[in-house]
Amino acid sequence: MEIIKVKTLNRIYSIYIGNNITEKLNEYLKENIKDVKNVILISNEKIFGIYKNKIEKIIKEDFDFKKIILKDGEEYKNIDSLKFIYSELLKINAHRNDVIISFGGGVIGDTAGFAAATFNRGMKLIQYPTTIIAQVDSSIGGKVAVNFENTKNIIGCFYQPHLIICDPQLLKTLNENEITNGLGEIVKYGLVFDYQIINDVLSLINTYKNDENRLFKIISDEKFKNIIYKCARIKSKIVEEDEFDLNKRNLLNFGHTIGHALEKVVGFKNLNHGQAVALGILCALDLSLSMGYLNKEIKKSILDLYDILKLPKFIDKCDVDEILNALKFDKKFVSGKNKFILLEELNKPVIYTDIDEKLIKNSIINLIK
Ligand SMILES: NC(=O)c1ccc[n+]([C@@H]2O[C@H](COP(=O)([O-])OP(=O)(O)OC[C@H]3O[C@@H](n4cnc5c(N)ncnc54)[C@H](O)[C@@H]3O)[C@@H](O)[C@H]2O)c1
Structure with missing residues (x-):
C-alpha cells in the first residue's frame, strides 16, 4: 500500500492507496480517528447496490453502522439531497465524533463532504472514492459543494477529510x-x-x-x-x-x-x-x-x-x-x-x-x- 500525507492548514491527513485495501477499512479507521462508535455511510443506490454486502459487513464487525443512500446522478448533487442528508443525520442523532464515510464518485464525495462540513459545524469525514475521477482528483483537497440553479459547485466550501481510502480494485465495476x-x-x-x-x-x-x-x-x-x-x-x-x-x-x-x-x-x-x-x-x-x-x-x-x-x-x-x-x-x-x-x-x-x-x-x- 502507498501512503501520501497531505499537509493542509487545519489538518494533516493520509491517503491510503492499494488494491483490495477495503478489507482493512476498520483497521485504518481506528488508526486515524479516535474513539469511533457510529459510522455513517453516505452513498448512492447504484454503488451501494453493488458493494452493500461487502462494505456493510466489514463496518458492522467493529462499529454501529448507519447508511444514507441518495439517488444516483449529477442532478442529485443539489440542496434537496443536502436536506435529505441533514434530516437523516438528525433522525440518527449524529454527533460530531461520528464518522461520515462518503462512498462513491465525485458527486457523492462533493455532496456528502459538504454535509459533513456543515452538519454540527463539521463532522469526521472519510472520503472513500469509487470512480477514477474521485480517486485521482475530487476526493483530495477538500473542495466540497453542490450545484444550484444549473450552476455547478456554486454552493460549497473547503473541508479537508480526515482520511482518504483509495482502492483501485473498486473501479472494476465501472462501465x-x-x-x-x-x-x-x-x-x-x-x-x-x-x-x-x-x-x-x-x-x-x-x-x-x-x-x-x-x-x-x-x-x-x-x-x-x-x-x-x-x-x-x-x-x-x-x-x-x-x-x-x-x-x-x-x-x-x-x-x-x-x-x-x-x-x-x-x-x-x-x-x-x-x-x-x-x-x-x-x-x-x-x-x-x-x-x-x-x-x-x-x-x-x-x-x-x-x-x-x-x-x-x-x-x-x-x-x-x-x-x-x-x-x-x-x-x-x-x-x-x-x-x-x-x-x-x-x-x-x-x-x-x-x-x-x-x-x-x-x-x-x-x-x-
Ligand atoms: N471536489 C473536487 O475537487 C472535484 C474535482 C473534480 C470533479 N468534481 C465533481 O465530481 C463529479 C464527477 O464525479 P464522477 O465522475 O466520479 O461522477 P459520479 O460521482 O456521478 O459517478 C459516475 C457514475 O459512476 C457510478 N459509480 C461510482 N462508482 C462506481 C463503481 N465503483 N462501480 C460502478 N459504478 C460506479 C456512479 O453511481 C455514477 O453513476 C462532478 O460533480 C464534478 O463537479 C469535484
Whole structure:
C-alpha cells in the first residue's frame, strides 16, 4: 500500500492507496480517528447496490453502522439531497465524533463532504472514492459543494477529510463510459504535469492492445494503481502549495473553463464531467496553438490518444453563443474575463485571462461536427 500525507492548514491527513485495501477499512479507521462508535455511510443506490454486502459487513464487525443512500446522478448533487442528508443525520442523532464515510464518485464525495462540513459545524469525514475521477482528483483537497440553479459547485466550501481510502480494485465495476470519463482527467495530469503518466497508460494499453475490452483490462490491472498514485500525489502537492485555489491549484482547471460551460449547455445528463473536460482540453490546446505555443504534431498525437482511450473529440450540435454565454457563469470568470490554462509546452502550463473572444469561439467551433 502507498501512503501520501497531505499537509493542509487545519489538518494533516493520509491517503491510503492499494488494491483490495477495503478489507482493512476498520483497521485504518481506528488508526486515524479516535474513539469511533457510529459510522455513517453516505452513498448512492447504484454503488451501494453493488458493494452493500461487502462494505456493510466489514463496518458492522467493529462499529454501529448507519447508511444514507441518495439517488444516483449529477442532478442529485443539489440542496434537496443536502436536506435529505441533514434530516437523516438528525433522525440518527449524529454527533460530531461520528464518522461520515462518503462512498462513491465525485458527486457523492462533493455532496456528502459538504454535509459533513456543515452538519454540527463539521463532522469526521472519510472520503472513500469509487470512480477514477474521485480517486485521482475530487476526493483530495477538500473542495466540497453542490450545484444550484444549473450552476455547478456554486454552493460549497473547503473541508479537508480526515482520511482518504483509495482502492483501485473498486473501479472494476465501472462501465466503459465512466472509465473514459476518468481517463480524461488522467490525460489532464499527463499533459499539464507529468507526461510519463500518459506513457504509463499507453504501456498498459499496449499489454492488452488486441483485447476488445482493453479499457476494462487496464483499470483492473494491478499496475493501474501506480497511475492513480502518481495523479493523487500531484494533486496532493498542489493542494499543499495552494489549498484555497488562489494560484497554482488553478492549473488543475486545464480544460475545465470550456468543459464546465459545455456541461451546462449540453446538460449534465448528456455529457459527463470527464468527457466535457476532454473536449475542453482540445479547446485549450487550440488556444495554445493560437498563441504560438505547442505545435500541430502534438495536437495530432493527443487526438490519436483520444481515439485509443475512446475520449470524445466532437460534440454533435451546439449553439456556440450559448456556450460563450455560459462561460460568464463560471467561477473562473472574474472582472469580465475568463481564466484559461494553456500549455506553453507539454508540462509547462500558463494561466491566461485576456484571450480574444474570437479565438475562444473558433476553438469551440472546432468541436462541432
Ligand atoms: N471536489 C473536487 O475537487 C472535484 C474535482 C473534480 C470533479 N468534481 C465533481 O465530481 C463529479 C464527477 O464525479 P464522477 O465522475 O466520479 O461522477 P459520479 O460521482 O456521478 O459517478 C459516475 C457514475 O459512476 C457510478 N459509480 C461510482 N462508482 C462506481 C463503481 N465503483 N462501480 C460502478 N459504478 C460506479 C456512479 O453511481 C455514477 O453513476 C462532478 O460533480 C464534478 O463537479 C469535484
